[in-house]
Amino acid sequence: MNVVLAKTDTGRALSDSFALARARLPGAGKVADLRRQAFDAYERAGLPHRRIEDWKYTDLRVLMREVLPLAAAPDRAALTRADAALKLHAIKSVRRLVLVDGVFAPKLSDTADLENGLGIRTLREVLEGGDAALQAQLFTPDNSDSMVALNSAMVTDGLVIEVADGAVLTQPLHIVHIASGGTPAAMFTRSLLRLGKAAGATLVESYIATEGAKAYQVHDSLVISIGDDARLHHVRLIEDGREAFNISSAVVTLGAHAHFNTFGMTSGASVSRYQAVVVFAGKGSRVETNGVNLLNGRQHADTTLFLDHAVPNCASREIFRAVVDDRGHSVFQGRIIVRPGAQKTDAKMMTRALLLSDEAEADNKPELEIFADDVTCGHGATTGALDESLLFYLRARGLSETEAQALLIQAFVGEAIESIVNDDLRELAIAAAQRWLAARG
Amino acid sequence: MSAVQETVDRVRRIDVDQYRYGFETLIESDKAPKGLSEDTVRFISAKKNEPAWMLEWRLEAYRRWLTMTEPKWARVHYPKIDYQDLYYYSAPKKKEIGSLDEVDPEILKTYEKLGIPLREVEMLEGVVRPEGERRIAVDAVFDSVSVATTFQKELKQAGVIFMPISEAIREHPELVKKYLGTVVPTSDNYFATLNSAVFSDGSFVYVPPGVRCPMELSTYFRINERNTGQFERTLIIADKGAYVSYLEGCTAPQRDENQLHAAVVELVTLDDAEIKYSTVQNWYPGNSEGKGGIYNFVTKRGDCRGDNSKISWTQVETGSAITWKYPSCILRGDNSRGEFYSIAISNGHQQVDSGTKMIHLGKNTTSRIISKGIAAGVSQNTYRGLVTAHRKATGARNFTACDSLLIGDKCGAHTVPYIEAKNSSALFEHEATTSKISEDVLFYCVQRGLSQEEAVGLVVNGFVKDVLQQLPMEFAVEAQKLISISLEGSVG
Numbered sequence: 001m002n003v004v005l006a007k008t009d010t011g012r013a014l015s016d017s018f019a020l021a022r023a024r025l026p027g028a029g030k031v032a033d034l035r036r037q038a039f040d041a042y043e044r045a046g047l048p049h050r051r052i053e054d055w056k057y058t059d060l061r062v063l064m065r066e067v068l069p070l071a072a073a074p075d076r077a078a079l080t081r082a083d084a085a086l087k088l089h090a091i092k093s094v095r096r097l098v099l100v101d102g103v104f105a106p107k108l109s110d111t112a113d114l115e116n117g118l119g120i121r122t123l124r125e126v127l128e129g130g131d132a133a134l135q136a137q138l139f140t141p142d143n144s145d146s147m148v149a150l151n152s153a154m155v156t157d158g159l160v161i162e163v164a165d166g167a168v169l170t171q172p173l174h175i176v177h178i179a180s181g182g183t184p185a186a187m188f189t190r191s192l193l194r195l196g197k198a199a200g201a202t203l204v205e206s207y208i209a210t211e212g213a214k215a216y217q218v219h220d221s222l223v224i225s226i227g228d229d230a231r232l233h234h235v236r237l238i239e240d241g242r243e244a245f246n247i248s249s250a251v252v253t254l255g256a257h258a259h260f261n262t263f264g265m266t267s268g269a270s271v272s273r274y275q276a277v278v279v280f281a282g283k284g285s286r287v288e289t290n291g292v293n294l295l296n297g298r299q300h301a302d303t304t305l306f307l308d309h310a311v312p313n314c315a316s317r318e319i320f321r322a323v324v325d326d327r328g329h330s331v332f333q334g335r336i337i338v339r340p341g342a343q344k345t346d347a348k349m350m351t352r353a354l355l356l357s358d359e360a361e362a363d364n365k366p367e368l369e370i371f372a373d374d375v376t377c378g379h380g381a382t383t384g385a386l387d388e389s390l391l392f393y394l395r396a397r398g399l400s401e402t403e404a405q406a407l408l409i410q411a412f413v414g415e416a417i418e419s420i421v422n423d424d425l426r427e428l429a430i431a432a433a434q435r436w437l438a439a440r441g
Numbered sequence: 442m443s444a445v446q447e448t449v450d451r452v453r454r455i456d457v458d459q460y461r462y463g464f465e466t467l468i469e470s471d472k473a474p475k476g477l478s479e480d481t482v483r484f485i486s487a488k489k490n491e492p493a494w495m496l497e498w499r500l501e502a503y504r505r506w507l508t509m510t511e512p513k514w515a516r517v518h519y520p521k522i523d524y525q526d527l528y529y530y531s532a533p534k535k536k537e538i539g540s541l542d543e544v545d546p547e548i549l550k551t552y553e554k555l556g557i558p559l560r561e562v563e564m565l566e567g568v569v570r571p572e573g574e575r576r577i578a579v580d581a582v583f584d585s586v587s588v589a590t591t592f593q594k595e596l597k598q599a600g601v602i603f604m605p606i607s608e609a610i611r612e613h614p615e616l617v618k619k620y621l622g623t624v625v626p627t628s629d630n631y632f633a634t635l636n637s638a639v640f641s642d643g644s645f646v647y648v649p650p651g652v653r654c655p656m657e658l659s660t661y662f663r664i665n666e667r668n669t670g671q672f673e674r675t676l677i678i679a680d681k682g683a684y685v686s687y688l689e690g691c692t693a694p695q696r697d698e699n700q701l702h703a704a705v706v707e708l709v710t711l712d713d714a715e716i717k718y719s720t721v722q723n724w725y726p727g728n729s730e731g732k733g734g735i736y737n738f739v740t741k742r743g744d745c746r747g748d749n750s751k752i753s754w755t756q757v758e759t760g761s762a763i764t765w766k767y768p769s770c771i772l773r774g775d776n777s778r779g780e781f782y783s784i785a786i787s788n789g790h791q792q793v794d795s796g797t798k799m800i801h802l803g804k805n806t807t808s809r810i811i812s813k814g815i816a817a818g819v820s821q822n823t824y825r826g827l828v829t830a831h832r833k834a835t836g837a838r839n840f841t842a843c844d845s846l847l848i849g850d851k852c853g854a855h856t857v858p859y860i861e862a863k864n865s866s867a868l869f870e871h872e873a874t875t876s877k878i879s880e881d882v883l884f885y886c887v888q889r890g891l892s893q894e895e896a897v898g899l900v901v902n903g904f905v906k907d908v909l910q911q912l913p914m915e916f917a918v919e920a921q922k923l924i925s926i927s928l929e930g931s932v933g
Contacts, residue, residue, distance in 0.1 A: 369855045
C-alpha cells in the first residue's frame with residue numbers, strides 16, 4: 001500500500017518543537033548534522049504503526065498519537081520531588097547516577113571517589129567536547145527505526161561510562177531515570193557504556209516517577225560495547241508512572257569470549273517498548289537475555305530482541321515470561337539470526353505467557369533466521385491460564401485464592417529471575433515482582 | 442530397507458538437473474491474446490459460456506486488482522513479473538469432448554507418462570477389484586481447462602458432484618453462487634484477486650449431507666504451454682456430516698523462463714463434516730543454476746463453518762522455483778478442528794515461504810501444526826505461521842512443531858511464527874528446532890554399510906515421517922520417492 005502520509009498537525013508541532021529545542025540540544029558541527037539527518041529520517045517515517053512489521057503489535061499512532069514537547073530542565077522544586085522519589089527506590093551500595101527529566105542531576109548522584117579505571121561523563125559534555133570517535137560511537141544506532149531516529153535527533157543528556165581494560169568494578173552502577181511530572185513532557189536520553197578488554201561491571205537502570213506524575217514520555221537509548229573477555233551484568237526495571245510512555249532501545253556489541261547477562265522487568269508505564277539489538281562480533285561469546293512483563297489495567301508492554309550471531313562458536317539463551325491481567329497486552333518478539341559461516345552457534349529462546357483474565361492479550365513472535373548448517377537453534381512458546389489443578393491443590397491446603405495465585409505466578413516468573421547471576425540484583429528483581437503482586441491484592 | 446534401496450536406485454538413475462516430468466506435449470492450443478485487460482477477462486468468460494453474474498464477478502475482481510500492489514513481505518526474491526507478457530488462457534484445440542475417446546491422444550499420453558490413470562480401465566473391462574481396495578476419481582486440468590473427469594457416474598450415484606468448476610458454474614449456479622468467494626473473497630490478496638478475475642478451470646466438489654465420498658477425489662494439474670499462467674480455482678463443500686478426501690498433484694515442463702501459477706482453493710465444511718486435502722506439489726523447480734521454474738503463488742483456505750467440523754491440510758512441497766503458500770483454517774464452528782501437516786523441501790536455488798494460519802473463532806476449537814522444512818543447496822526455506830485465538834474462542838488449543846533440517850552450509854532455514862492469544866483459556870504450545878543431520882547418526886549408518894546418500898535418505902525419511910503418515914497410501918509412497926529425488930545431489 002503506497003499511502004502517502006500527509007503531515008499531521010502533531011507532525012508539524014514536533015517539527016516546530018525540534019526547531020525550538022535545537023538551541024538547547026548539545027553539540028555542534030558534525031553532531032548537529034547527524035541530528036538533522038536523524039530528524040529528517042523520523043519526519044519521513046513518522047510514528048511507527050502496525051504496517052511496519054517490527055511494530056506490528058505496538059501501533060504508536062494509535063497508542064501514543066503524538067510526541068510531547070521536550071521537557072524543561074528540572075528546577076529546584078523538581079529536584080526536591082525527585083529526591084523524595086529516589087528514597088523510595090534506593091538500592092544499597094550502588095553508585096547512583098540520576099537523570100531528572102532527561103538531564104543529569106549531579107547533586108543527586110555519586111560521582112566522587114571513582115574506582116580505578118572508571119570514567120563517568122555526561123552526554124552533554126561529550127557531545128560538546130571534541131572526541132569525534134566517541135561521538136561517532138554514540139550515534140551508532142541507525143535511523144532505520146523511526147523512534148531511534150527521533151531519539152538521536154532530540155537527545156539532551158545521558159551518561160558516558162568507560163571502564164578501562166582489566167578494571168573489574170566492585171560497585172554496581174545504577175542509572176535512575178526520574179520524571180518529576182510537573183507538566184506532560186518528553187525526555188530524550190542516551191547513555192554509553194564501554195567496557196575494555198577483560199573488564200567487568202554491573203549496570204542497573206531504573207525508570208521511576210515522582211508521586212502523582214502526569215503523563216510523560218521517556219525516549220531512552222543505550223549503547224554498550226563489551227570488549228574481549230569482558231563481562232557485563234545488566235538489569236532494567238521499568239516502574240514508570242501508570243500514564244507514562246517508555247520507548248527504549250539498546251545496541252550491544254560483544255567482543256570475543258565476552259559474557260553479557262541481561263534481565264529486564266516491566267511492571268510500570270502505560271505503554272512501553274524495549275528493543276534491543278545484540279551483535280556477536282567476536283567468537284566464543286555468550287549472552288543470556290531474560291525478561292518478565294507484569295501487566296494489569298490497560299498496560300501495554302512490548303519487548304523486541306534481535307540477536308545477531310555474526311560469528312562462529314557463540315551461545316545465547318533467552319527466557320521470557322509475561323503475566324497479563326485485566327486488559328493488559330504483552331508482546332514479545334524475539335529474532336535470532338545466524339549469519340552464513342556462524343557455525344557452532346547454540347541459540348535457544350523460550351517465551352511463555354500467563355493470561356489471568358479473559359480480556360488479556362499476549363502476542364509472541366519468536367523468529368529464527370538461519371544461514372549456517374552446523375548449529376543447534378530452537379525456540380518454544382506457550383500461552384495459557386493458571387493451571388486449575390495446581391490452584392486446587394494449593395486451595396485444598398488452606399491458601400486463599402489470591403495467595404495461591406501469587407505463589408504460582410512467582411514460580412512462573414521465577415525461572416527468568418533466577419537466571420540473574422548477581423545475588424543483589426536478583427533480590428532486587430524479586431522485590432519488584434513482589435511489589436507488583438502485593439499491589440494486585 | 443527395500444524402500445530406501447528403491448529410493449536410492451531411483452536417485453542413481455537420474456542426473457542432476459533431471460526433472461522427471463519436464464517433457465513437453467506438442468499439441469495445438471487455443472490461446473487468449475497475450476496480456477491482461479478487461480477484454481481478456483471477457484474472453485475467458487465467453488470461452489466458458491459463463492452467465493452474466495460470473496462475468497460481473499470477474500470484472501469486479503479485475504478492477505480491484507488494478508488498485509492493488511504485489512505483496513513484498515515474504516522472504517522470496519524474484520524479478521518483477523510482467524503481467525502483460527503472459528497468456529491467461531490456453532486450451533488444447535479440440536472442442537466439445539463427448540467421451541474420453543475424443544480427447545487428444547497426445548494429452549492422454551501425457552497423463553499416462555505422468556502415471557495418472559484417466560481411463561477407468563478396470564471399470565470398462567469389468568475387472569473385479571479386491572474388496573476394500575481404493576479407487577481414485579481424477580479431474581485432469583491441462584493448462585487452462587479440464588480435459589477429463591473420471592468416475593463421474595459412480596460419484597453421481599452417491600450424490601457427490603465432482604466436475605470442472607466451469608461446468609459447475611453452468612450446471613449448479615446456486616451452489617457456486619452460495620459458496621464461491623466466501624472463504625477467499627475477491628479482495629483477499631493480490632494473487633487471489635488476480636485469480637478471481639482470470640481463473641479458467643479447476644475442480645468443484647459438493648458432498649451432500651451425510652455422504653461419505655466413496656472414493657478419493659483427485660485433480661492433476663499440468664502446465665504445458667509456454668508463457669502461460671495457470672490460474673485454477675478449486676471449491677470443495679462438505680455439507681453436514683459429509684466426508685471427502687481430496688488429492689492434488691502438479692507438474693510442468695522444463696523451461697528456461699519462469700511461469701506463474703496463482704491458484705485459489707476454498708474449502709467449506711458444515712456441521713460434523715470433514716475435508717482432508719492433500720497436495721503433492723512438484724512443479725518444475727528450475728535448473729541447477731536457478732533458471733526457469735514455476736512461481737507458485739497460491740491462496741488456500743478452509744472454513745470450518747459448522748460445529749464439530751474438521752479440515753486437514755497435508756502438503757509435500759518439493760517443486761517450484763518460488764513457493765508462496767499458506768493453507769489456512771478458519772475455525773468458526775464450535776469444537777471444530779484444523780490440521781496442517783507439511784513437508785517443504787528446497788534444493789538448488791528454490792525459495793520456499795510457506796506455512797499456515799489457524800484462526801480460532803469458535804469455542805473449544807483445536808488445531809495442530811506439524812511442519813518439516815528441509816533446505817539443501819543454496820535454497821531458502823521459511824516457515825511462516827499464525828495461530829490466533831479470538832476473545833470469544835474459549836478453550837482454544839493449539840500445538841505447533843516446526844522443525845528445520847539444513848543440508849549444506851549455503852542454504853537457509855527460517856521460522857517466523859506469530860502466536861496471538863486474546864483469551865485466557867486459550868492454550869498454545871509452539872516449538873521449533875533447527876539443526877543439521879548429526880554426524881554421529883550418519884557415522885552410525887555408514888559404519889553399518891550404508892552409503893552417505895542412503896544414510897541421508899534414511900534420516901530424512903525419519904525426519905518427515907509424522908507428515909508422510911498423514912498422506913493417503915498411494916501418495917505416501919510417491920512422496921517418499923519424491924523427497925529422495927528432490928534432495929538428490931545435496932550430499933557430498
